[in-house]
Amino acid sequence: MATDTKIAQSSTATDLTGGSSFPRGKNIIAVASGKGGVGKTFFSISLTQALTRMGKKVLLFDGDLGLANVDVQLGLMPKRDLNDVIRGRLSLDKVVQRYEDGGFDIIAGRSGQASLSALPSQRLAMLRDQLIELSDAYDVVVIDLGAGVDRTVRMFSAFATRTLLVSTDEPTSLTDAYAFIKLGSAAGMSKNVSIVVNMASSKTEGEKTYKTLLKACENFLRLSPPLAGMIRQDPKVKETIRHQTPLLTRSPNCDAAGDIEKIAENAYQEMLEEAKMLAKAARG
Numbered sequence: 198m199a200t201d202t203k204i205a206q207s208s209t210a211t212d213l214t215g216g217s218s219f220p221r222g223k224n225i226i227a228v229a230s231g232k233g234g235v236g237k238t239f240f241s242i243s244l245t246q247a248l249t250r251m252g253k254k255v256l257l258f259d260g261d262l263g264l265a266n267v268d269v270q271l272g273l274m275p276k277r278d279l280n281d282v283i284r285g286r287l288s289l290d291k292v293v294q295r296y297e298d299g300g301f302d303i304i305a306g307r308s309g310q311a312s313l314s315a316l317p318s319q320r321l322a323m324l325r326d327q328l329i330e331l332s333d334a335y336d337v338v339v340i341d342l343g344a345g346v347d348r349t350v351r352m353f354s355a356f357a358t359r360t361l362l363v364s365t366d367e368p369t370s371l372t373d374a375y376a377f378i379k380l381g382s383a384a385g386m387s388k389n390v391s392i393v394v395n396m397a398s399s400k401t402e403g404e405k406t407y408k409t410l411l412k413a414c415e416n417f418l419r420l421s422p423p424l425a426g427m428i429r430q431d432p433k434v435k436e437t438i439r440h441q442t443p444l445l446t447r448s449p450n451c452d453a454a455g456d457i458e459k460i461a462e463n464a465y466q467e468m469l470e471e472a473k474m475l476a477k478a479a480r481g
């Protein structure tokens with residue numbers, strides 16, 4: 198049902214992702230999911246932290262404005278946030294906030310504010326352009342996207358260098374992940390999607406989940422999204438969120454932390470390769 202609704206909704210608008218001339222970032226990793234509650238925000242934060250620990254300068258952008266929860270999961274009280282940019286009060290670079298404990302920068306959303314999806318296309322495009330400009334000051338920008346495939350998500354995912362699509366092995370999460378790829382492919386953005394299986398009960402189960410999704414994509418969409426990696430179900434994750442401390446600070450040696458570090462290495466390499474191809478294409 199949810200999948201059907203999403204399919205119906207998104208066929209109407211390809212406005213911001215339809216053209217081939219929209220700008221693409223060269224160091225932007227978007228984190229997406231078909232449905233909420235799959236660990237997207239937790240993963241975005243941990244990925245950012247893992248990349249930071251690899252020695253990269255990273256910015257985490259909370260693109261899930263309606264349900265902004267990067268600040269909640271980290272216990273931050275941002276003085277400035279994306280809302281100031283959307284209202285035209287501040288430019289994007291002025292709302293960047295240093296998160297000392299993690300060693301990275303954050304652009305916070307604000308929970309409960311009007312969602313990014315309500316923004317007129319032009320403002321959204323302006324935001325995208327400011328973010329691309331700002332990305333020059335970083336090695337990687339990680340975007341925590343809202344769940345689903347609405348206009349905002351499509352735009353951010355289309356200009357990202359890679360999109361990591363998070364799914365669990367629950368059937369509803371898998372169907373919604375499939376719907377994301379299907380709708381994204383109609384909007385011309387699915388070629389850069391890799392899969393992250395979260396809350397896997399074991400490596401074998403995680404692989405099985407990925408293969409189920411891969412088969413559907415190959416059979417019906419002629420797409421073979423690669424596996425970026427899987428994250429095991431780990432009680433340390435809940436504990437770390439409850440303490441509003443990032444996982445790699447609180448429990449750097451737990452299963453989930455190791456899994457995320459592996460994904461960060463993979464995703465970084467994938468991003469570099471994609472950026473190389475983009476540069477080559479731009480040269481003609």
Ligand SMILES: Nc1ncnc2c1ncn2[C@@H]1O[C@H](COP(=O)(O)OP(=O)(O)O)[C@@H](O)[C@H]1O
Pocket residue numbers: 230232233234235236237238239240266395396397428429430431432434435438453
């Ligand atoms: N690998 C994991 N192991 C155990 N619990 C997890 C894992 N990943 C996520 N969770 C749980 O899922 C919940 C939802 O995570 P969250 O990042 O808020 O999801 P989303 O942003 O997709 O809505 C978290 O509160 C956490 O308890």
Ligand SMILES: [Mg+2]
Pocket residue numbers: 237238239261264266
């Ligand atoms: Mg979230």
